[in-house]
Amino acid sequence: MRTKRISITRRIVQVISIILLVYGGYLFKTKQGTDAQTKFFPALSAPQGATSTASFKKGSILWPSGDTPVLENYPPGLVCRFNPNGGMFKACIVHFFSENLTWRTHIKYLLPHITLFVLLCFLLGRMWCGWVCPIGSVGDFLTALRRRMNLSLKRFPNGFHRGLRISSYGLLGISCAISAFIGIPSFARYQCYFFLPYCQVCPARLICPMFGFIKPNWKDFSVLVSSVFTILAWVVLGLFVAAFFFGRRVWCHLCPVGLINSWFNWGCGVELRKNSIKCIKCGSCADACPMGLTRMYKTDRNEIYTESGCIMCMRCVEVCPRKGCLSVHFFKKKITQSHF
Amino acid sequence: MMKKQEGIKSSHHKIPWGSSVKELQNGIIDYSTVAARYADKSALLAMKKVYEIAAEGPVPSTSQPLVGCLCNLVPEELVRVCGGRPLRLCTEDGMCAKDGDEIIPGDVCPLIKAICGLARKDVFERLDLLVIPAACEGKSQISEILSPACQIYLLDLPRSNDYLKSANAWEKNLAEFYRFMRNRYNVKPSRRELMRECRSTNARTKVFRELYQVRSERPDILNSFDYFTLSYLSFFHPPESWLSLALPVLQETFRAAENSVFPGLRRVLLAGAPIIFPNYKLLEVLENAGCLIGADMLCSAYGRLYDPVEVDEDTERGIIRALALRYIGGSLCPCFVNSGKLNDAAINLVREYGLDGVVYHNLRLCQPYDIRLTMMRQATKKENIPFLSIKTDFGQEDIGQLKTRVEAFLEVLTAQNK
Numbered sequence: 001m002r003t004k005r006i007s008i009t010r011r012i013v014q015v016i017s018i019i020l021l022v023y024g025g026y027l028f029k030t031k032q033g034t035d036a037q038t039k040f041f042p043a044l045s046a047p048q049g050a051t052s053t054a055s056f057k058k059g060s061i062l063w064p065s066g067d068t069p070v071l072e073n074y075p076p077g078l079v080c081r082f083n084p085n086g087g088m089f090k091a092c093i094v095h096f097f098s099e100n101l102t103w104r105t106h107i108k109y110l111l112p113h114i115t116l117f118v119l120l121c122f123l124l125g126r127m128w129c130g131w132v133c134p135i136g137s138v139g140d141f142l143t144a145l146r147r148r149m150n151l152s153l154k155r156f157p158n159g160f161h162r163g164l165r166i167s168s169y170g171l172l173g174i175s176c177a178i179s180a181f182i183g184i185p186s187f188a189r190y191q192c193y194f195f196l197p198y199c200q201v202c203p204a205r206l207i208c209p210m211f212g213f214i215k216p217n218w219k220d221f222s223v224l225v226s227s228v229f230t231i232l233a234w235v236v237l238g239l240f241v242a243a244f245f246f247g248r249r250v251w252c253h254l255c256p257v258g259l260i261n262s263w264f265n266w267g268c269g270v271e272l273r274k275n276s277i278k279c280i281k282c283g284s285c286a287d288a289c290p291m292g293l294t295r296m297y298k299t300d301r302n303e304i305y306t307e308s309g310c311i312m313c314m315r316c317v318e319v320c321p322r323k324g325c326l327s328v329h330f331f332k333k334k335i336t337q338s339h340f
Numbered sequence: 341m342m343k344k345q346e347g348i349k350s351s352h353h354k355i356p357w358g359s360s361v362k363e364l365q366n367g368i369i370d371y372s373t374v375a376a377r378y379a380d381k382s383a384l385l386a387m388k389k390v391y392e393i394a395a396e397g398p399v400p401s402t403s404q405p406l407v408g409c410l411c412n413l414v415p416e417e418l419v420r421v422c423g424g425r426p427l428r429l430c431t432e433d434g435m436c437a438k439d440g441d442e443i444i445p446g447d448v449c450p451l452i453k454a455i456c457g458l459a460r461k462d463v464f465e466r467l468d469l470l471v472i473p474a475a476c477e478g479k480s481q482i483s484e485i486l487s488p489a490c491q492i493y494l495l496d497l498p499r500s501n502d503y504l505k506s507a508n509a510w511e512k513n514l515a516e517f518y519r520f521m522r523n524r525y526n527v528k529p530s531r532r533e534l535m536r537e538c539r540s541t542n543a544r545t546k547v548f549r550e551l552y553q554v555r556s557e558r559p560d561i562l563n564s565f566d567y568f569t570l571s572y573l574s575f576f577h578p579p580e581s582w583l584s585l586a587l588p589v590l591q592e593t594f595r596a597a598e599n600s601v602f603p604g605l606r607r608v609l610l611a612g613a614p615i616i617f618p619n620y621k622l623l624e625v626l627e628n629a630g631c632l633i634g635a636d637m638l639c640s641a642y643g644r645l646y647d648p649v650e651v652d653e654d655t656e657r658g659i660i661r662a663l664a665l666r667y668i669g670g671s672l673c674p675c676f677v678n679s680g681k682l683n684d685a686a687i688n689l690v691r692e693y694g695l696d697g698v699v700y701h702n703l704r705l706c707q708p709y710d711i712r713l714t715m716m717r718q719a720t721k722k723e724n725i726p727f728l729s730i731k732t733d734f735g736q737e738d739i740g741q742l743k744t745r746v747e748a749f750l751e752v753l754t755a756q757n758k
Contacts, residue, residue: 283503
């Protein structure tokens with residue numbers, strides 16, 4: 001067996017990302033908290049009277065485990081607000097949208113953050129999901145655990161993935177709609193229940209605190225709404241673990257952060273190319289794809305391969321048995337290619 | 341799948357072919373004279389040992405149970421890991437074909453006849469099991485014809501080798517085969533052992549690719565007889581012992597390639613039906629005419645040894661799936677419904693190694709290759725690659741005619757390159 005160079009690199013990058021994104025708060029935080037904040041990226045805060053995570057009391061579901069992060073930025077990889085000690089960055093992009101729709105923050109404060117996000121996305125596309133996202137890394141660990149236990153992989157049909165993607169649009173739409181709705185002053189009284197609706201059920205909210213050996217806020221049965229959210233969060237966490245354990249990256253079809261990243265998969269810096277005349281149609285690429293995508297296998301044209309689900313883990317390039325059939329390009333420059 | 345024919349091996353009168361084995365024997369090609377003839381033509385010292393082993397004939401002396409396989413579609417790793425010794429019994433022995441003619445007379449592919457003829461030789465008496473993949477029509481049907489002679493496992497395969505449609509079926513069938521093998525030999529191999537077998541296949545692939553590469557540049561040093569004999573030995577030898585033969589040859593080829601220059605002969609791609617020792621008639625005609633085989637895409641050499649097993653999931657099912665992709669999914673056998681990947685492979689090889697043309701070995705009465713011919717001809721014409729199709733069988737009668745055709749083709753190549 002040849003050396004799995006890409007996989008090993010990816011594992012190393014994933015571990016470094018976990019250390020940086022999750023433990024960044026411990027490593028880089030100074031006494032003043034957000035003193036690394038530059039003037040380019042204004043800190044966003046709740047307007048007078050509006051709900052913010054800080055206004056939740058300890059024990060309720062959205063109480064933040066940490067306080068302020070090192071940098072008040074929103075990078076494309078899923079970084080969580082609920083990291084212990086604040087983490088390195090503030091939060092994920094869905095958190096950013098939900099929060100600011102509720103707070104009705106002026107666009108001029110949001111633009112720098114959005115610009116940075118878009119630039120980073122254009123740089124690496126959905127590679128953020130495959131190489132950086134700490135939740136994805138946790139999932140990959142679960143997958144590795146299953147492999148060690150010699151349990152065979154559960155493969156899902158393509159229609160299932162499509163369904164998840166549509167659900168992902170639904171999740172993003174609903175959470176943005178609820179956030180915008182409770183931002184309307186006359187409905188502000190619902191803010192304490194429906195603030196950050198996606199975060200309330202997101203598995204990252206429960207998993208990220210555990211990295212810092214802090215007990216996450218498992219339950220809040222004080223009111224009906226938070227009871228429902230608590231139970232939903234448990235169900236979602238169960239699905240998350242099952243999806244990563246029995247499948248591979250099936251979950252990532254559902255993740256709204258991944259959905260936003262995937263819009264930039266077309267035209268981003270990293271691209272996969274196929275030289276289809278070298279292809280012997282063995283199906284290794286489709287078989288090894290953790291997202292269960294098959295277009296790389298199906299295509300018969302020489303083309304830049306882009307698909308919204310592709311997380312650019314480059315496993316297909318690694319397993320392709322033909323030299324030079326698949327290759328990875330970074331801004332038109334060939335980085336690596338399939339070889340044996 | 342399993343055809344139960346208990347005790348049939350000891351009672352030959354039950355064989356529905358009418359007579360006992362010995363009576364019908366037409367004789368056998370003397371492998372040692374054939375091997376000695378080609379050993380004389382070889383430029384390499386290390387090939388001497390290879391020909392010596394080829395002269396011994398197909399059956400190795402070993403205590404392991406012998407498991408015969410046909411085609412490349414049976415994952416031999418699964419046999420090896422269960423303690424069996426896989427033998428690929430595809431043969432192009434003309435005498436065997438004559439013997440086989442009495443079992444299945446008529447217009448049947450000579451390779452199929454040769455396999456039937458082999459069933460009368462002592463090879464089959466020592467065989468413990470014969471695994472036949474349901475590839476082309478002939479191979480599928482002889483699973484029934486040969487069932488009195490040997491225990492047979494028919495490996496069922498879907499018609500299409502499209503990954504999306506058939507991958508689950510391959511995985512299921514191979515897992516069933518693996519279960520059958522484990523029960524038959526009463527072993528419980530761990531997946532680490534299975535991985536080790538895959539790795540040894542990959543080590544073989546690595547050496548073979550180097551051999552293929554150096555041969556594409558210097559087909560005059562490692563001539564096509566040497567190359568096909570070396571590939572032929574992989575039919576009967578596990579990767580480790582094959583490597584011990586191939587590595588000295590490779591090293592000697594590298595040394596010789598450094599110390600000489602290529603005389604600038606025409607190099608062609610050999611495509612189409614397999615060429616298996618001792619039927620080197622076509623190779624001889626090409627070689628004598630000065631048309632060297634720079635690369636091939638035959639299932640007896642390239643198709644058998646070129647691809648590695650790429651294991652993605654190292655669970656047991658995952659390894660079986662990887663084997664399915666390697667042996668069935670990536671197969672270039674024309675018995676599958678595969679949209680033009682054979683043509684792509686041919687064109688790619690011609691481009692990659694800068695070859696002058698394509699010679700298509702069209703084995704007489706082999707339907708899949710005959711039907712494929714049209715598409716291959718069109719594809720090469722579109723790419724402006726000279727194409728020669730040679731329809732022949734194991735007989736020696738048409739050598740003169742073939743020679744004329746190859747010489748005419750060489751003139752076309754020369755005219756095109758000017």
